[in-house]
Amino acid sequence: MSLVVPFYNEGDGVDLFARTITSILAALPDTEWEIVCVDDGSKDNTLKRLIALSAQNNQFKVVExxxxxxxxxxxxxxxxxxxxxxxxxxxxxxxLQDPPDLTPAMVDA
Known part of the structure; x- marks a missing residue:
């Protein structure tokens, strides 16, 4: 399964997002995930943080x-x-304005 997430000047929230979403996705049985993070021309350190995240966790894929x-x-x-x-x-x-904890319900549907 793929999760697509746009990012724009979200550098300060990248780590919280990653911790939150990986915890939720890990709890879903019998699913493999890729998390496609799209940096929409951010002016802050969003892209740098996303690239670092993808280097640490191969579930994360970065589109610039x-x-x-x-x-x-x-x-x-x-x-x-x-x-x-x-x-x-x-x-x-x-x-995290769209609650990621709804992801399991979406998968079930």
Whole structure:
């Protein structure tokens, strides 16, 4: 399964997001996950932190956009890069505004 997440100037929240989402996904039985993180032209250290995260955990895949194209374009780029049999998109960046704890219910559905 693939999880697609757009990031824009979310550097300070990358680690919290990663800890939260990996914990939730690890609790789902019989599923393998890739987490496609799309940096939408961030001006802060988001891209650097995402690259470091992907070097530590191969579940994370990073897509870098050359500039800020907007959330919809970032989600589309993530969908294009996703390789899972099914995809879940987190629509509100990595700030955990869309509750990731709903992911198991979405998988069940």
């Amino acid at each position: 956009l050359s500039r800020n194209f907007g959330k919809e374009a970032a989600m589309t780029a993530g969908l294009d890069a996703a390789t899972g049999a099914a995809v879940i998109v987190i629509d509100a960046d990595a700030d």
